[in-house]
Amino acid sequence: MPPGSISGTARVDARTKNLVARIQPGEIAVIDHEDIDRMAAEGLVQRKVAAVVNASRSSTGRYPNLGPLLLRSAGIRLIDDAGQGVMDVQEGTRLVIDEGKVLASNGSTSTEVARGHVLELEEIEKTLDTAKQSISHEIERFAENTISYIKDERDVLLEASRLPDVRTEFHGRHVLVVVRGYDYKEDLAALGAYIREMKPLLVAVDGGADALMDSGMKPDMIIGDMDSVTTEGLLSGAELVVHAYAGGVAPGLERLEALGLEAVVYEAPGTSEDISMLLAFEKGAELIVAVGTHANMIEFMDKGRKGMASTFLTRLRVGPILIDAKGVSRLYRGRVRRSDLMMLVGAAVLAMVIVIALSDVMRLELEVWWLKIQQWWFDLRRAIF
Numbered sequence: 019m020p021p022g023s024i025s026g027t028a029r030v031d032a033r034t035k036n037l038v039a040r041i042q043p044g045e046i047a048v049i050d051h052e053d054i055d056r057m058a059a060e061g062l063v064q065r066k067v068a069a070v071v072n073a074s075r076s077s078t079g080r081y082p083n084l085g086p087l088l089l090r091s092a093g094i095r096l097i098d099d100a101g102q103g104v105m106d107v108q109e110g111t112r113l114v115i116d117e118g119k120v121l122a123s124n125g126s127t128s129t130e131v132a133r134g135h136v137l138e139l140e141e142i143e144k145t146l147d148t149a150k151q152s153i154s155h156e157i158e159r160f161a162e163n164t165i166s167y168i169k170d171e172r173d174v175l176l177e178a179s180r181l182p183d184v185r186t187e188f189h190g191r192h193v194l195v196v197v198r199g200y201d202y203k204e205d206l207a208a209l210g211a212y213i214r215e216m217k218p219l220l221v222a223v224d225g226g227a228d229a230l231m232d233s234g235m236k237p238d239m240i241i242g243d244m245d246s247v248t249t250e251g252l253l254s255g256a257e258l259v260v261h262a263y264a265g266g267v268a269p270g271l272e273r274l275e276a277l278g279l280e281a282v283v284y285e286a287p288g289t290s291e292d293i294s295m296l297l298a299f300e301k302g303a304e305l306i307v308a309v310g311t312h313a314n315m316i317e318f319m320d321k322g323r324k325g326m327a328s329t330f331l332t333r334l335r336v337g338p339i340l341i342d343a344k345g346v347s348r349l350y351r352g353r354v355r356r357s358d359l360m361m362l363v364g365a366a367v368l369a370m371v372i373v374i375a376l377s378d379v380m381r382l383e384l385e386v387w388w389l390k391i392q393q394w395w396f397d398l399r400r401a402i403f
Contacts, residue, residue, distance in 0.1 A: 023116040024095055025123065026068040030109045034058040035225075035246055044068050046113045050105055053078055054085030056200065063088060069095040069115050073104050076137060082149040086142045100134030107131055181300050182282045186239050186257050188301035192218035195298065196226035196237075197291050198246070199310030205343050206233050206309055218307065221298065223291045226310065227251035241297070242290035244270030252279060259283075259297070261290045288328025299336040306336060309343045 026046040031037035034051045038061035041047055047062055050073040062070060076086045076098045089096050097118060104120060107113070114121040114128055118136050121128040194213065196202065206229065212218075213235070222230055224242035228251050231237075237256040240247060244260060252258065252274065258281040262268035266285055274281045286293045291311050298306050312329065333340065 023114050024069050025114045028107050028111045028113045030107055041065050050074055053083045056084045059085035059088040063092045071097045071100050071120055073100050073102050075099050077145050079145050079149045082146050090139050096137045097134040098137045100132040104132035182284045184282055188298050188303045190304050192216050192305045193298040193303045194218040195221045195294050195308045196229055197223045197310035198225035198229045202229055202310030221294050223294050241294045244273055292328050292332040295332055295336050306340045307343050
């Protein structure tokens with residue numbers, strides 16, 4: 019193996035989130051992911067992959083995506099723009115990464131299967147700076163797409179969507195909507211006291227079910243395409259609501275039927291997190307607390323959406339009862355200061371002094387102990403001298 023090269027077993031998938039679920043530490047991720055987003059990169063970093071080979075450009079400069087920066091900062095080698103041919107690599111093949119060359123190893127021989135460009139931190143940072151400067155153009159395009167979506171999805175705001183009949187009772191309840199998005203773990207932990215005291219309904223959007231279960235909780239309802247939630251999550255006992263698109267097409271229904279699980283179909287435009295909020299709102303929830311949801315332009319572009327009108331309209335509709343918990347874990351971090359500890363100890367000592375001063379019994383007990391100490395000291399001196 020050439021000096022400085024990296025070798026490992028290939029895991030191949032055009033959908034990075036699917037690959038993250040099965041790749042093991044030390045293996046090489048082969049993906050086709052234009053503009054690698056932060057969530058995908060964090061998943062790959064957590065799985066401790068040896069390298070990432072991307073068939074597409076990891077950062078086009080269209081907007082400041084942080085994925086490549088996170089990968090390289092974690093010391094993971096990133097081979098960029100390796101071409102679509104690399105996706106034909108058989109999963110399980112032993113790959114060797116030598117500079118920008120991707121070699122399939124077969125015992126003593128190696129065959130080049132793709133060649134890309136090794137992305138380094140300096141180049142990534144330069145691309146990020148350029149993308150930040152040109153973000154105004156992307157905002158303009160975003161606004162145009164939003165207006166176009168509003169024309170098609172205005173019924174989301176003007177009238178209630180066709181609501182499914184669900185057995186979960188929302189009326190008068192707090193509802194926690196959990197999406198496996200940015201900082202969801204930290205925010206769930208920060209909301210621990212709220213969840214224990216208020217006992218909200220736990221509504222998971224797809225993989226949000228696994229996020230709840232990882233935190234020791236069970237979802238009451240799971241809404242979505244059912245493509246990124248584990249079988250364990252589906253079998254948790256939660257009510258299942260499959261998101262269907264225009265014309266009643268529900269891709270996730272087939273998987274549930276294969277598992278023998280019953281589900282309700284909810285046909286509505288927009289994203290699954292949108293319809294989860296709409297359902298809670300229209301069913302009479304008192305408060306909706308959102309964790310991990312997408313709330314700004316960068317996050318929507320990371321997700322690959324061309325417009326955000328459905329979410330924009332949804333948030334307008336449910337706004338009076340919606341609280342976005344994003345970043346709550348960073349809002350305040352409690353810290354015990356030394357001065358606080360000293361004040362606590364001082365207060366305790368002062369309380370003891372007051373109790374002794376006001377109590378005849380305590381004062382007498384203290385005098386007895388003082389006499390005993392004096393007698394012990396006298397006996398000790400006499401024994402020594």
